[in-house]
Amino acid sequence: MKKALTLSVxxxxxxxxxxxxxxxxxxxxxxxxxAPQATATAKTDAAKPVTIKFMHLWPAGSSATxxxxxxxxxxxxxxxxxxxxxxxxxxxxxxxxxxMKILSTSNDLPDIGMTWAAGxxxxxxxxxxxxxxxxxxxxxxxxxxxxxxTTEAFAFSGKTYALPVELxxxxxxxxxxxxxxxxxxxxxxxxxxxxxxxxxxxxxxALIALGNKDRWTGSLWYMYLADRIGGKETLKKAIxxxxxxxxxxxxxxxxxxxxxxGMNAFNKGFNGLSNDEGKAEFMNEKAAMYMMGTWELxxxxxxxDVPQEFKDKIGFFKFPTVEGGKGDINSWVGGPGVGxxxxxxxKVKDAAKDFVKFFVTKWGEHSxxxxxxxxxxxxxxxxxxxxxxxxxLLNELSQASNITLFADVQMKPAAAETHLNMIQAxxxxxVTPEEFAKKHEEALAKEAGK
Amino acid sequence: xxxxxxxxxxxxxxxxPSLIMxxxxxxIPIVLTGYYGMMQWDGVGAMTFIGxxxxxxxxxxxxxxxxxxHSFLLALFSTLSLAIYLLVALVLSGQIKGANLFRKIxxxxxxxxxxxxxxxxxxxFHPTNGVLNSTLEALGVEHTPEWLSDPSxxxxxIFIPILWQYAGFYILIYYAAxxxxxxxxxxxxxxxxxxPWQIALRIKLPLVTEVVKVTIVLAVVxxxxxxxxxxxxxxxxxxxxxxxxxxxxxxxxxxxxxxxxASAISFFLLIICLVATWLIRKATASKEEIQYS
Numbered sequence: 001m002k003k004a005l006t007l008s009v010x011x012x013x014x015x016x017x018x019x020x021x022x023x024x025x026x027x028x029x030x031x032x033x034x035a036p037q038a039t040a041t042a043k044t045d046a047a048k049p050v051t052i053k054f055m056h057l058w059p060a061g062s063s064a065t066x067x068x069x070x071x072x073x074x075x076x077x078x079x080x081x082x083x084x085x086x087x088x089x090x091x092x093x094x095x096x097x098x099x100m101k102i103l104s105t106s107n108d109l110p111d112i113g114m115t116w117a118a119g120x121x122x123x124x125x126x127x128x129x130x131x132x133x134x135x136x137x138x139x140x141x142x143x144x145x146x147x148x149x150t151t152e153a154f155a156f157s158g159k160t161y162a163l164p165v166e167l168x169x170x171x172x173x174x175x176x177x178x179x180x181x182x183x184x185x186x187x188x189x190x191x192x193x194x195x196x197x198x199x200x201x202x203x204x205x206a207l208i209a210l211g212n213k214d215r216w217t218g219s220l221w222y223m224y225l226a227d228r229i230g231g232k233e234t235l236k237k238a239i240x241x242x243x244x245x246x247x248x249x250x251x252x253x254x255x256x257x258x259x260x261x262g263m264n265a266f267n268k269g270f271n272g273l274s275n276d277e278g279k280a281e282f283m284n285e286k287a288a289m290y291m292m293g294t295w296e297l298x299x300x301x302x303x304x305d306v307p308q309e310f311k312d313k314i315g316f317f318k319f320p321t322v323e324g325g326k327g328d329i330n331s332w333v334g335g336p337g338v339g340x341x342x343x344x345x346x347k348v349k350d351a352a353k354d355f356v357k358f359f360v361t362k363w364g365e366h367s368x369x370x371x372x373x374x375x376x377x378x379x380x381x382x383x384x385x386x387x388x389x390x391x392x393l394l395n396e397l398s399q400a401s402n403i404t405l406f407a408d409v410q411m412k413p414a415a416a417e418t419h420l421n422m423i424q425a426x427x428x429x430x431v432t433p434e435e436f437a438k439k440h441e442e443a444l445a446k447e448a449g450k
Numbered sequence: 451x452x453x454x455x456x457x458x459x460x461x462x463x464x465x466x467p468s469l470i471m472x473x474x475x476x477x478i479p480i481v482l483t484g485y486y487g488m489m490q491w492d493g494v495g496a497m498t499f500i501g502x503x504x505x506x507x508x509x510x511x512x513x514x515x516x517x518x519x520h521s522f523l524l525a526l527f528s529t530l531s532l533a534i535y536l537l538v539a540l541v542l543s544g545q546i547k548g549a550n551l552f553r554k555i556x557x558x559x560x561x562x563x564x565x566x567x568x569x570x571x572x573x574x575f576h577p578t579n580g581v582l583n584s585t586l587e588a589l590g591v592e593h594t595p596e597w598l599s600d601p602s603x604x605x606x607x608i609f610i611p612i613l614w615q616y617a618g619f620y621i622l623i624y625y626a627a628x629x630x631x632x633x634x635x636x637x638x639x640x641x642x643x644x645x646p647w648q649i650a651l652r653i654k655l656p657l658v659t660e661v662v663k664v665t666i667v668l669a670v671v672x673x674x675x676x677x678x679x680x681x682x683x684x685x686x687x688x689x690x691x692x693x694x695x696x697x698x699x700x701x702x703x704x705x706x707x708x709x710x711x712a713s714a715i716s717f718f719l720l721i722i723c724l725v726a727t728w729l730i731r732k733a734t735a736s737k738e739e740i741q742y743s
Contacts, residue, residue, distance in 0.1 A: 098704055105709070106493045123707055127495035212599075213687060269577025271688040272598030277576070286578075413492075413707040425689035430601060 009336060048083055050351045053110040054421065055089040057338070059095050065298065065371040073362045088357060104129055111346040114338040117153035118405060119412040121341075130161040132340040136357050137163065142236050142377075145361070147397075150376040151337045153405055163356060164376035166337035166364050168293040170220055171316035171395055178205060178288040186315075188329070190228070190256075190322040191436060197265045200288055209287035210270040211278025215420035216408050218270075218427050220291050221260070222406055223333045224319040225253035231326030232402040239410050240442070241448045245440040249326075254433035256275060256322075257426055268330040285310070291319075293334060293392055294374050296429035301387035302372040316389065318396070328401055335405035336376050411444070466740065480720065487714035492707040504714035514715065517686075518722075520605055524612065524694065525673035525726075531613045532620060532665055537659075539624030540650050560618035565643040568682035569612040572598075598684055601691035608692055612679055616672070620665055627652055627661040663734045668729060671723045695719050 014022045031444075058066035067090070089110065090098055096114070103109050109129055123268045124130050136142060137151060137160050145166055154162040159174050174186070179196075182203050187193035201206045212218040226235045232247030237243030238250060260266070267273075267281045282290035283299070283306075290296075300314045321329050340359065342352045364377035369384055374394065381394065406414040421437050425431045433438070455461070487504050489497040508514055538556065542549050559567065574581050575597040583594040597607040631654060639649050677696035680686065686693035686701060693701075695715065703712030 101493050101704060123492045123494040127492075129494060205738075214687060215687070261499070267578070269596040269599045272575070272577065272596060272604070272684065277572075413705065417701065417706045421689055424687050428599065428601060428688045428691050430691075 016171075026175055033104055036139075048350050049083045050083055051087055052112060052348055052355055053087050053319040054350050055096070055099070055110040055375065057091055057093055057114055058103065059090050059092055062092065065302075066367075068364040069363065069370055072366065073359055075291075076194055076362065077358050082164055084355070097226065101395055104446050107345060109343040109345065111343055113341055113343070115154075115341045116248070116338055116409055117162075118409050118415055121154070121161065121410050122156075124341075125142040125156045125161050126363070127225045127411065129344055131344045131346070132159045132161060133163055133342060133353065133356070134160055136353050139357060140342065141357055141361060142220060145364075145377045149403060153336050153409075154339045157253050157444050162339035162341040163360050164336035164339040164416055165360060166295070166367070167334070167376045167397070168295055169334035169374075169393070169403060170224075170291060170293050171393065171396075172289055172291045172319060173282070173296070173314055173316050174289045175282070175285060175287075175313050176315050176450060177313045178285070186317045187320045188355040193320045197260070197263050201264055202282055206267045206281060207265045207289060208267065209278045209280075209282035209290040210266045211273040211275040212266075212270045212424060213273055213277075214275040215291075215423050216406065217275050217278065218239075218257075218423045219407050219420065220333055222253060222257055222426070224291075225256045225322070227333065227402075228291050228319065229253050229256075230405060232331050232379055233241040233409065234326075236404065236410070237305035239415075239444065241444060245444065246437045247435075251433045251437050254436045254447065256428055257428060258433065261427055261429065266427075271424055283310070285313075286429040293337075295337065297374075297390060297393065298372045300366045301389055314389075316393070330396075330400055331402040331404065332396075333406065334403045335409065339376075412447050415440075415443045415447040453736065457465070480717075483720075484711045484717045485713075486710060487717045489710040489713070491710040493703070494707070494711040497583050499712070500710070505713050505718070507711065508714055508718055513690060513693070514695070514698060516690065517698040520692065521674050521676070521694045521696075523605065524609060524676060526608050527577070527613065527671045528616070528669040528673045531617075532662070532669055535617055535620040535718050536624050536655075536662065538617075539621050540654060541622070542625055543628035543654070544646060544650075545598055551574055553621075556621045557618040559615050560622075562615075564615065564678040566610055567615050568679050572683060575607060583706050595726045599688055601688055604684060604688065606685055608680055611683075612676065615679065616669075620669070623661060623665060627658040631657050666734065667727050670733050674723050675719060675724060695722075 029232075049086070056070060057063075058070060060067040060265065070088070075089070078084060078086060085312050098359055099436055100113065102126065104124060107129075115124065115130070121130065135148075142163075147163070150164045151160050154160055154164060178203070179186070182199055182205070184196050184199060185192070187196050197207055210217055210221075223235065229252050230247060234243060234249055235245050238245040238247060265277065270278060279296075280291060280294070281287040300311050308363045318329050318332075321327065340356050342349060342356060346352050364375040364379045365374050368379050368381060369388070370385065371431060372390055374397065381391070408420055411419055418439060422431065426433070426436050460475075478613060485728075486502055488499060488502070490500045490503075491497040538552075542552055547737070562570075577583060577596045577599070580597075582597065587592045594605055598604055635653060635657075636649055639653055673697055676694055677700065680692055680694055680697050681700065684692045686697040690698075696719065699712045699715040699719065704710045
């Protein structure tokens with residue numbers, strides 16, 4: 001009997017402490033939300049502790065530099081705001097996307113998170129889960145700070161729901177040594193490009209590194225051909241339903257992809273290899289070319305794990321123009337990468353917005369000097385020592401005539417899924433270019449009708 | 451103690467926690483899934499009730515039936531491979547040298563997680579550096595297959611690691627069942643002059659039929675709902691050529707944002723599994739139970 005009593009007392013005590021532990025953060029949140037001007041008072045009012053939950057996708061393992069920058073920025077912010085605590089939750093890309101969906105079904109998004117632009121965020125904006133960030137965007141610190149065209153991808157009917165941190169364009173990286181050995185020049189036209197393909201193919205070199213299990217990788221090549229043949233508007237219009245996917249130039253681009261596959265332009269088994277496995281062909285110097293976004297830049301410039309000898313061999317070129325096509329060589333496939341959103345249901349919305357403002361500004365500075373990736377905010381690079389390839393690409397960016405947002409990001413989820421499957425089928429010659437166009441047309445029409 | 455166990459209230463008290471858990475974690479979600487299947491829902495915004503539309507759509511969805519076909523094919527292969535596992539177990543249960551070592555060899559895949567197995571076989575199947583193609587090249591094959599990107603073979607290529615993964619599990623079950631047969635029966639047969647084949651076919655096999663029936667149900671249901679290795683290795687691709695029902699459901703929910711439709715698929719999958727179990731039990735029902743004491 002005595003034992004039972006002690007046990008129940010212990011249970012009561014421990015239950016009590018558990019409950020107390022659970023309730024304390026909630027009290028904090030309540031305190032923060034009851035102060036309407038948390039932003040303004042954040043600095044002075046140290047009495048009100050605020051915890052901001054921040055979910056992002058730069059794990060210390062695979063995105064070491066980005067992870068370090070995030071931590072530096074958070075530390076800096078917390079030093080300025082001793083009452084604010086930023087709690088991080090870090091997930092890898094695919095897991096991140098899944099967790100976002102799970103959390104949103106239970107209306108439990110973190111205070112701050114990352115989102116992709118346009119079609120990806122469409123359901124979240126429609127579901128009223130993201131807070132409008134127009135006030136942050138219009139603040140004196142951020143006004144005119146963003147590179148033109150970056151925030152628009154995150155805007156829906158005039159309101160901006162996330163602020164981008166990166167800007168990417170997609171060049172074709174190539175191995176200068178392999179090109180020199182085969183007496184090849186950087187191709188300026190598609191004819192020249194096909195000659196490169198033929199020459200290298202005859203020499204028995206694997207040409208283009210591609211991991212098409214991820215599917216968006218193959219979409220990049222298709223998008224460029226569509227752009228060069230049909231001009232910058234055709235694909236965009238087909239997706240936003242002012243045009244059609246059965247436009248002759250889009251079918252032509254699909255034909256060209258199958259021609260390239262027929263010429264063995266891509267590494268063997270590409271449809272079953274992930275992007276990382278495909279990339280390995282290029283990094284091991286087995287393949288001569290690799291098309292990828294500028295987020296790959298650190299591997300050819302600053303990444304300490306890649307030998308300098310290899311970095312010196314790598315150059316880049318712009319996707320060549322197609323004879324008779326409407327596109328010009330300064331039109332790029334790319335767009336802003338991820339952007340930061342603030343949850344509409346956040347209890348510490350004002351503090352979260354303040355942190356986003358701080359983060360975006362700081363990220364611009366850090367990402368140039370430390371990570372070697374291109375930020376979405378304008379940065380004065382004149383005083384910093386930067387790798388040559390980075391400067392060249394920044395210059396290309398400033399001369400860009402157009403940036404076409406990645407097709408799977410432009411489309412809404414269901415249509416994007418059809419697009420990606422169709423890309424794999426196209427490369428695997430499981431569909432004809434006409435069927436390819438027709439399936440897109442059906443999926444986009446269905447999505448638009450919803 | 452006996453008194454306590456015969457008290458109905460106490461029994462109920464002991465059973466209650468797990469009953470609540472099972473209800474909350476299994477049966478209620480099943481009912482909810484069926485209910486969500488009647489919704490048009492992107493997983494974020496509001497749900498719209500659309501009645502049986504998703505289920506009707508499901509019957510017209512050629513992609514679903516294609517993936518269902520793949521699942522049934524996997525079920526067929528798994529069931530057929532049970533014969534091999536049984537054979538291996540029969541051999542192992544006899545007095546052969548090194549039976550212990552073999553048992554361990556067959557069991558090891560069971561200890562690995564699916565993702566680890568997937569990674570291992572991705573390396574083996576690699577089109578240029580993989581062990582498989584390197585060996586084939588060394589043997590003089592000029593055009594080595596692209597195992598995971600050729601739509602005509604990807605499904606069969608991916609069955610190999612799946613069957614390999616479960617070999618140890620079934621061999622262990624059979625082995626245990628065979629070892630459970632009283633040695634007196636076998637000894638008696640031996641004294642009567644039966645050779646090892648006769649012992650295996652006439653005595654051991656009939657005595658493990660009940661276990662075989664259970665494993666058939668396990669193999670079929672397991673195959674129908676199979677997901678993880680396929681998801682990691684091909685993601686159902688290229689172009690749906692290795693898609694199974696569960697991966698199609700995943701794709702609909704998490705890539706296509708169609709949670710209502712995905713719920714309909716998973717509810718239908720449950721029904722298919724129940725029907726399959728019932729059919730197998732019907733087909734293999736025997737009137738007389740073999741008993742040994």
